[in-house]
Every structure is written in C-alpha cells, then in structure tokens.
Amino acid sequence: MTNTMETLPLADRLARQLRDLLISGDLIPGQRLSEAAFSERFDVSRNSLREAFRLLTKDGLLRHEANRGVFVSVPTMATIIDIYRVRRMLECGALRQAWHQHPAVRTMREAVESAKAKREQADWLGVGSANMMFHAAVVALSDSSRLSEFYAHVAAELRLGFLLLDDPEGLHAPFVDLNDTILGLTEKGNAHEAAHQMEAYLNLSERAILKAFERSADL
Amino acid sequence: MTNTMETLPLADRLARQLRDLLISGDLIPGQRLSEAAFSERFDVSRNSLREAFRLLTKDGLLRHEANRGVFVSVPTMATIIDIYRVRRMLECGALRQAWHQHPAVRTMREAVESAKAKREQADWLGVGSANMMFHAAVVALSDSSRLSEFYAHVAAELRLGFLLLDDPEGLHAPFVDLNDTILGLTEKGNAHEAAHQMEAYLNLSERAILKAFERSADL
DNA sequence: GCATATTTGTCCGTATGTATA
C-alpha cells in the first residue's frame, strides 16, 4: 500500500513522530488528538494510529479518557514533584557510585560545553536541550539500559512541563555552572560530593519550576 | 458488540489478562503468540489484540520481531544483571531516605509475616510472591508513583526469569530472614544500615540467580 | 532452489455506544 521506507513497525514510527511533535511544543498540553484528523494528517489508518496512541499513553505523554479520546497530558504540580523524586533517586544514585573514567563522563563534558556555547548565543532552548543531555548522561553512569530508558520517558514528561511554562532562560540558564561543578567533582572522583551537589541542584530546579507553576496558575 | 462489564479499554484488559498468563507461567519464554490464535482464544479482533501486544512489548514482557510476530521474552544473564542494577538503585535508595513510620513499613511487615507463614507450609511459590510484595513495599517508601510503576514492570520481567529456572525454594526461601532483618532496621530508623543490608541481599540474590542460569545453560 | 501456504502489516467499511452541542 502506502508502505514505504524503514523496516520498523508503523506504530513505532508514528509514536516517534508524535513524540517529536510533543516535546517540540507543536502540540500543546490539554489539546485533544482526533483519530480521524491525525490518521489523515499522517496518511495512515486509524488502527495504526491507535497503536501509536497506546504507546504514548503508556509513556505518560498522552492521556486516555474513556469514549472521549486522547489528549496531550497536562502536567500538574503533583507531576513535577513526582518526577523530581525520580530524578533525585536516579541521578544522585548514579553519581554516588560513578567511576570517574566512565565513557558517559565524556558525554557529560560535551553537554556542558555545548550548554555554555548556547548560553553565549542566548539560545535558551539549546541550553535546555544540552542540560537535559547532561542529566541523561549522568544516569548513563549507572550502566543500565532500563534505567536510561525510564529516565528518557520521565525527561520527556518533564519537558512538557517546561513548555507549559515557557521561560527557558530562567529555568535552564542558571544551572549550567552547577552542572559544570558536578562534572568537575565527578572527573576528580569525588563521587559523594558530586551526588550531594546534584541533590542541591535538583532541589533548586524543582523549586524554580513549582514557583513558575504557581505564578501561571493564578491568572 | 461483545462489549460488557468494565469501562476500561479492551486493549488494557487484554494486556492485563496476557500479563497474568505470563507471570503465572502459563506462557513460556520463547513461545510465539499467533495473532489469529489469540484473537480467537479471547474472542476479540486482531486489531485490539495487536494494541495489547504493543503495550506488553513496551513492558519488556513480549518481544516483537519484524514480520515474524511477537514472542514471550527470554531473559538472559544480561537481563538479570541489568534488572539487579535497577533494584539496587531503587530499593537501596528508597531505604536510605526512608521514614520509619511510613505507611509502607506496615506493608513490609505484612509481607514478611506472610512469607514466614508460607515457608512453614513449604509453599515456595507463596514465599516468592510475598518476597516480591516486600520489595515492592520498599520502593513504595520513596512515595513516587512513577518509581513504583517502573519497579512493577521490572519485577514482572524478573519473574519471567524465575519461572525459567523453576527453583522457587532455593531462590526465595533463604532470603526471608534477611528481609526480616532489613525490616527491623527500618522500623528502628536505622536507614543507612538497612540500605547496606539490602545491597548485600541483592548481591546474594543476583549471584544465586546467575549461578542457576549458568547451570541451566550448559545442558 | 522453488512453489505454496501461512502469517504479519496495513487499510477500509461499518455498527454501536457515548458524549456534547
């Protein structure tokens, strides 16, 4: 039929496309995704689209309401708090037992350098992306594909929250130097202090987001 | 049509049913699940069944091979090692920051008592279930629904490995008393030592499973 | 190595119940 390109299942490809639209802010939280509209838009059957919807719903990016359809998830304060509990567990845990010559440390350094460069150009979305790459690399220190995948899902959910707030400078830029500090401690093999600094980082970041949520709530 | 009872989506109900068949050992690792056969067996359309397959594939319980269908996942040593990294991260992390009066502590105690009772009756499968309940309660100490859900998935995958080995007594019974020790330390508020004991527990348990895998491998 | 049967991947049409204007 309209079958083309890659050998991956159509549902997986669709899920990836939709996921990209979600984290790029093309689809906004709360928006309803009509089966008919999107199956037309992507030129696929409703069945295939529904499979993709199931996958993204399981990731927490979409929400399913019985007989009403799927909607883009709307992060709440409870969502943010839960996600930061996950982050503290995974990121601090990974740092605490990190080996200072682990390959992921190189990725962490690249992310920090990239973030600094983007900050120089006032490219705040770029800073945000680089920051998230840094923290994904931190989790990669734990050498578990399951932990890394899980973290990727949570990070995507969190990105939805960032988009909702729409203040990338205030939410990302101030944290670049803290990342640098954590990186330095890790490279020196001071794992315990690195973990400690990360906890401070996450507490600060969480508070900043919750504050922004509060402000956006009382409009 | 054959729409009845619950208000949950059919695909979700199917996924749950299949999941129960999987963790109860009714479907064995490596087995191929024919779309036609199972859509007939559950009296649902192929489309609905495929949605359920996607969900379970995302959980790691099924594996999807292009144009060949879905198979029950076959855990390998790499799977076990990865899962135990997850367990160390989540369970030790949860214990380290646990509050000794957290409601989950009560669940932990119930699980330990249940495990002891089942052990008395030489009900090794019961001991295994109680043990898993204990460890799920440990993760619940961290008060994060995402961490608890993630742990539930990983635990289901691990159960597939246990079924493959088929030695519930050797893999579960020796650990009941260690759980009791960890519980006692937690109740006394000695979080750090509880986490330390849990790490020892997990190292022992991991080694026992890997040993059993080795034995089952060279047949 | 080939012809054939089986199975997956994908699409379409349609009936039914539910929500909303």
Place this chain on the structure above:
DNA sequence: CTATACATACGGACAAATATG
C-alpha cells in the same frame, strides 16, 4: 431532548514477508 460527532470495536481484504514442503 434530539441530533450530531466521535471513539470503540469488529470483520474483511490484500500485499508483503516468512515459513514450509
């Protein structure tokens, strides 16, 4: 309260890939 729109689920169809004899 009726009408409409939509999600839900089913069944049939066919091409492509795979397994089988």
